[in-house]
Amino acid sequence: MFFKWVMLSLLLSRSLASQQEEDVGFTYNGFRGVNMSLDGIAQITESGLLLLVSTTWAQVGHAFYPQPLHFMNSSRGNALSFSTTFVFAMFSELTTVGGPGIALVISPAKEFPGALPSSFLGLFNMATIGKPSNHLIGVELDTLQNEEFNDINGNHVGIDINDLKSVEAVPASYFSDQENRRIDLNLFGGQPMQLWVEYDGIEKQLNVTLAPINVPKPTIPLLSLKIDLSRYMVDPMFVGFSSSTSALDVSQYVLGWSFRMNGQAKDLSLSQLPKLPRRGTKTKPNFLKIGFPVFGASLVLMLVFIIQFIVRRRIKYAEVLEDWELEYGPHRFKYKDLYIATKGFNEKELLGIGGFGKVYRGMLPNSKEEVAVKRVSHDSRQGMREFIAEIISIGKLQHRSIVKLLGYCRRKGELLLVYDFMPNGSLDKFLFDHLSTTIKTKLSWNHRFQIIKSVASALLYLHEEWEQVVVHRDVKSSNVMLDKELNGRLGDFGLARLYDHGGDPKSTHVVGTFGYLAPELSRTGKASPCVDVFAFGVFLLEVACGRRPIEAGASEECHVLVEWVISSWSRGEILETVDPKLEMNYEVEEMELVLKLGLLCSQYIPTARPYMRQVVRYLDREIPLPELPSLSKSISLPSEMSTCGDISMWSPYYLGSTMSTSSSVADSLLSGGR
Template identity: 35%
Template structure:
């Protein structure tokens, strides 16, 4: 029975690829099949390659497929052709502070980064010859650059092309889809790029170059990026890869794998059959068996998907029933779709790794509310359940209050009270949706700090269980009509008993206001001492300092606050 089930699971994959190929396709990235190096991190099905700190720093990170891929057949010395498709985005909180860009690479090794923080994390400028086997397609943003290039073993491209000619701006923050194809028999590499999911007719780069000279029998594929003192954030959204055009791989030396969010597989060539010994009867029997097995496999896959969907629906409905007594409303999908004009792009007020937030207006009552639409991923489902179950029981003046939810049509929707002044980060950095410049005076800033401290005291000490938010940052702090601070986004929150140590509950979101210099961050012992009132917490000044200095040097929030406090104390002494 076990061999038959094994065959049933393998057949759908084998039908999707030709013999002698190696392929994988990840619509959503998972740590199960990837290796993350340096500063790279996984968040909601995407991989960030560099730190999302918002301040200039030298950060670099790499993402590799776990296993080496055959690029040369040792028996015939024939090299493979390959094709890859991926989507990425490059965002920059400080447009004047650029990074290096990112690169797709093929390498004979999976070791750590060569030059952390610079040269895309791939090359050593001082000794480029040590990395001559690294083949990279580079998307360069250094010093205002906006081009794609082919690099072999060093940071200098052997051929490049300006992307602005094709209407592409790498630093726009928009998702860019890239297709790369190398044909071994033609010895030509082509690169296409665009903002849509359809491959353009004209490539942005075409290079006649024999890459097989740098191939090894087994190679690793992946991505790498660096900032070199900038603030760029590089994110890989999806990735597929396959090799083709070289002789078969021995089936006894390979294993087959199938994973939930993508698959990778190696398929051996079909054996050559002597035509004199074959017969129509054998062929008909073989085709009949294949058809029967395919039908059985399709039934198994359909049953699995149906069962999984029902389990998810029951889990969400069970959670919904538990919170019904808390006074929340279960909205209908049609209500929320009508209130957001069909989730139109003009109604978007915020977006992130969790999904998108829309402004909704009830056509009957004219009441305005915010609708959080989560992405349709397993991680988003977990965050939806966590947020629904945790925040539904919380009541505090400095919390964004949850009003209801909706799980119809496979959607995961949460309805919150609308915050007209948006998030704190947009107000601080003049990025409000209305285009108006909203400046917070010193009293309002102090009020925001006190409000967040108040709600954290409530979450940590006054609830039946400790609620550890784990993602405190300015984009998750909202401002109501009177600029009062409201804490939101509890998708990463955890519940702890009051006698349970919070040491294992680390920060799960972005770096936010954390000091980018790791050696200057307080130790966990120091943090626990502050939480237990055994050490002095960081001072928050109540008055605006009498002396303000500006500098082009990188600044740290803790240093700024201490400078402001010391300036205020000095003015009072005088």
């Protein structure tokens, strides 16, 4: 009798557990009063909107259902069926480019320490992306094309597994049952849309369906993938949303969300969803109410016209100017002058788009001086005074190999930086855009070597010879500008940081460009000269090899530039990495010097990198380049070599268990700033 009672209890408990697995579900027609687990800058607005991100700087936002869910059948070990749908809207300040987008995420955790913003969507960093241990499943609504992740365009939907290289992706569209055809959609146009994600645990089929909010769910999904999710899941898992920003002014909302385990998610009540805020609308005074009837209707209308004209003109050229900025005098430009110089920031004057803003060509109306004007979004409430002070300090830099920062201007939500104009643009166009019709001049090796020496001289000046230590933080070929004689000049000091000689750099946000970031930044956040030395090492290999730090379309062996050069060096074939566009027209000793110096500067351990003064002496052949480290795990550097830190020691960096320490010298070098 007792045995029967025990068996009955076990059966009841299993039945109850199974029922709990099947009964999990929720429906939120708006998020007012909803208990969501929020992280980063995600928030729930007063109207009940889930605002994932709304900023121009590189930030992340996470919003997850707070309780873990059992996506796995505890008795069979396979993934359960589930269904979810949500309504979203994404805004962008530009009509042609969006922000990084939104991802629906199923993961073992609802927080992602060390995850990067921008194209990493707040989910991964260079060390974690692509690892099977992530156990992460996502559906991305991606509005920023990233070649590194093989994105098909800047407006697509993709299914991601442990990575941002989608296993399946298609341009955003929906199937119109009424018109019997697919219709394209703009994900970041600000219009509400609905997404359905459904997984059949028996058929192992994952369907993703998209449609405008006013269109019923299409009968044909946008994506349909045969996949066994149990291979990637652990138990339990969290479900929610992740998003991030880069440089554009974007806002990303979720209006409502419904989820169901082992069943169909309930339909959202679209009429109950909160309303999106209006974009770009401003309250205008009703000038007709202040008219004086005694002057007659015609005089009133004329007065209204004049006042409106003045107000519009002031709004058009309005600036942000605070008392503390008056001390900066000539370094402050009038917005009106910059507006006229760039012909109203006309797209025809656009020189390029970087990670933190657009750059326009302009001619100042009074001096007729050609300038480059960079528009950078900013938050004036957070450290703007200190930032402007540093900008003005950087404007005092005087060096022949530095693009001079002439000054700045602030207006509403943006900062404008004014530089000397470089007629030949940036070095990267000459290195990589060789098929472009706009690039008619080929850079010889002599030109390239002189550019390398110029940039090294500029960094030495910044690190040691100016009144303060200046850490550039974004050394790369696209920030090396060429004047009319093709002389190289280091530019774009928008990320630079200053501190006194002998002082300790303060920790700050990790900013820069992937592929050039020194690995210690993710641990300390401190921008020291070693950070620039690392990036300069990658830059040397860029110039010599004619390849980007991370080559999206290359083979696995050649994907990361530094790893590829290390591998070739270990085989005694380092010259095999030389840019084929040079057609063997180079001095072998100079080329070997640059390649080996690139590896020396881009080591994993910052204390093993040379100072820039030492780098300049190597390039000028004043002292010989030391031999690169051999296979031993720690070798003292030659006594004549100063290091970037206090320890003269080459510390090994291991590329992974697949490489033997007895067969490759690559174990002791950095693998490209991952």
